[in-house]
Every structure is written in structure tokens, then in C-alpha cells.
Amino acid sequence: MTGLLHKSAPMRDATADGSGCQVCGGEVHPYRKGWLFRCGACGVLSSSLDIAIPSEESEAGIDEAAREQGLATLRRDNNALLLDRLAALAPAGGRLLDVGSGPGFLLAQAAAAGFAAEGIEPDANVHPDQAGGAKVRRGFFPQVLEPGERFDVIVFNDVLEHIPDLAGALAASFERLTPGGILCLNCPDKRGLFFRTAAALDRLGVQGPYARLWQRGLPSPHVWYFTPGLLDRAAGRAGFAPVGRQRLATIALKGLWSRIRLVRSTPLVLALASYAFSVMIFPLLRLTPSDASASFYRRP
Numbered sequence: 001m002t003g004l005l006h007k008s009a010p011m012r013d014a015t016a017d018g019s020g021c022q023v024c025g026g027e028v029h030p031y032r033k034g035w036l037f038r039c040g041a042c043g044v045l046s047s048s049l050d051i052a053i054p055s056e057e058s059e060a061g062i063d064e065a066a067r068e069q070g071l072a073t074l075r076r077d078n079n080a081l082l083l084d085r086l087a088a089l090a091p092a093g094g095r096l097l098d099v100g101s102g103p104g105f106l107l108a109q110a111a112a113a114g115f116a117a118e119g120i121e122p123d124a125n126v127h128p129d130q131a132g133g134a135k136v137r138r139g140f141f142p143q144v145l146e147p148g149e150r151f152d153v154i155v156f157n158d159v160l161e162h163i164p165d166l167a168g169a170l171a172a173s174f175e176r177l178t179p180g181g182i183l184c185l186n187c188p189d190k191r192g193l194f195f196r197t198a199a200a201l202d203r204l205g206v207q208g209p210y211a212r213l214w215q216r217g218l219p220s221p222h223v224w225y226f227t228p229g230l231l232d233r234a235a236g237r238a239g240f241a242p243v244g245r246q247r248l249a250t251i252a253l254k255g256l257w258s259r260i261r262l263v264r265s266t267p268l269v270l271a272l273a274s275y276a277f278s279v280m281i282f283p284l285l286r287l288t289p290s291d292a293s294a295s296f297y298r299r300p
């Protein structure tokens with residue numbers, strides 16, 4: 001267990017601290033599974049799934065090459081939408097911090113869009129070889145930053161839903177933004193068609209897809225499922241004011257198969273079923289709430 005920099009075992013009462021739900025302060029209750037919780041007041045879902053991000057390189061359960069290939073098209077398009085919004089909200093040439101920057105797709109695009117882009121990445125198995133030379137620090141936000149260091153933009157791009165200390169991450173973002181600075185939160189939305197379908201299947205006893213959406217068994221599973229409204233509340237508690245929202249695509253057909261096959265332990269039949277389902281409902285996705293959207297906030 002020595003390779004683990006961050007194993008959030010102690011705070012396992014529903015990702016609520018002593019003062020209740022981190023989104024609204026309400027009471028959090030166990031919900032349907034031993035590892036799942038729901039706030040009775042705001043409805044945010046949280047999990048107690050174990051986080052075990054490796055701080056040293058290891059043979060991981062995720063095929064990193066497949067992950068990159070599978071997510072590249074989707075990420076690039078969604079990142080472009082995010083950065084267009086950010087360019088309109090933040091000062092030109094501003095300093096942008098991407099928390100959990102992964103291979104660095106957003107960093108490279110942000111730099112190309114004129115931002116002074118930097119990243120933070122805790123996972124030793126993820127290499128920033130797509131970051132276009134942008135500086136990436138190895139470690140956790142905000143501990144890895146210099147004292148007093150501040151940014152014009154902070155982005156959590158598919159990252160906030162992995163952080164048990166939600167209130168702490170938002171408070172640190174507030175502190176690390178310049179006044180007027182912009183926070184961008186891109187998180188999965190529990191109103192989305194994929195999540196709702198998986199939840200319905202789970203109720204019928206088909207548990208695979210739901211566990212997969214929570215990324216159960218992976219080194220960094222989801223500990224939250226929000227809606228944009230819930231993010232507004234959580235960010236509002238930290239002092240932020242909402243300034244915009246951007247719907248994002250959840251799947252691109254190109255690269256979908258390798259994305260589904262990313263978890264080596266997924267049975268082939270489940271992978272095939274996921275792929276068939278995705279292709280079938282693809283035309284409907286435009287008409288229903290997206291499984292992902294980005295919300296933008298300003299530090300007053």
C-alpha cells in the first residue's frame with residue numbers, strides 16, 4: 001500500500017462532513033447500495049468507493065493507450081467549446097490551471113487559444129505527453145501549488161466528481177483565483193440518458209452499467225453525481241456566482257469502441273451491449289438532457 005499517495009478511507013460517511021451534505025448542508029442517507037448515498041434535501045448522489053490513485057507507476061487496470069485513442073475526438077470537441085467560453089469570460093493571455101490534467105489535451109488546446117496553461121496531475125501512470133510542453137506538476141490540488149500562487153482560470157474537467165472533499169476543493173479554488181477569476185466545472189450529469197438508463201437497469205438487477213458509470217473498481221471512481229443546479233449550490237456556498245453553462249457531448253461514435261473496451265476486465269458481452277445501445281440511441285441524445293455539461297462561475 002505504500003504506493004498510494006491518497007487513500008481517502010477515513011471520511012467515509014457519505015462524503016458528508018460533520019455539517020451534513022457538502023452541497024446543501026442537508027442530511028445524507030444510505031441509498032440502495034452499501035457504497036451509495038443520497039442527500040434527502042438536494043438529491044445529490046455520493047459514493048464511498050475507495051480511491052487509490054497510484055503515486056508510483058504500476059501495471060494499471062486501465063489501458064492508457066486505449067483511453068487516449070477512445071477519448072481523443074470527444075475531448076477535443078468538448079475542450080474547444082469550454083475554451084471558447086473561457087476566452088469570452090477571462091482576460092486574454094490569462095493564467096489557466098487545469099486540475100487533473102491527465103494526458104494534457106486541454107492544456108495543449110488552451111495554450112493554442114492563448115492562455116498561459118499549466119496542469120496538476122496526481123496519477124503516476126498518466127503522462128502529460130499531449131500537453132504541448134505546458135508545465136504539469138505531479139501531485140494534488142491545492143497542496144502542490146506555491147503559497148500565494150493565483151490563476152485567472154481554474155478548470156476541473158471531468159475531475160471534481162472524483163474528489164471526496166468537494167467543499168474543500170471549491171474553497172481552495174476560490175482562494176487560488178484572482179478576484180474576477182473564472183472557475184469551470186465539467187461534470188457528469190445524473191439527469192443524462194446514460195445515467196438514467198443504467199440506474200433503471202440496475203433496479204432490474206442488471207448492475208454492470210451502473211457500476212461502470214460510477215467507475216467502481218477503478219483507481220479513481222466517481223464519488224459524486226451532480227446536476228448543474230447542484231453545482232450552482234455547491235459553488236455558491238464557496239462564494240462563487242454563476243456566469244454560464246455549456247452543454248457537452250457525451251459520446252462520439254468515432255473512438256467509442258476503444259473507450260468501452262478501456263477497462264480490461266469488462267466482459268465482452270457487456271462491452272458489445274454498451275456499444276450497441278450507444279449507437280442505437282445516438283440520434284436521440286440531442287433531444288434529452290446531456291450526460292455532461294460545463295458550468296462557469298466567477299469569483300466576485
Ligand SMILES: [Zn+2]
Pocket residue numbers: 021022023024025026027039040041042043044
Ligand atoms: Zn444536499
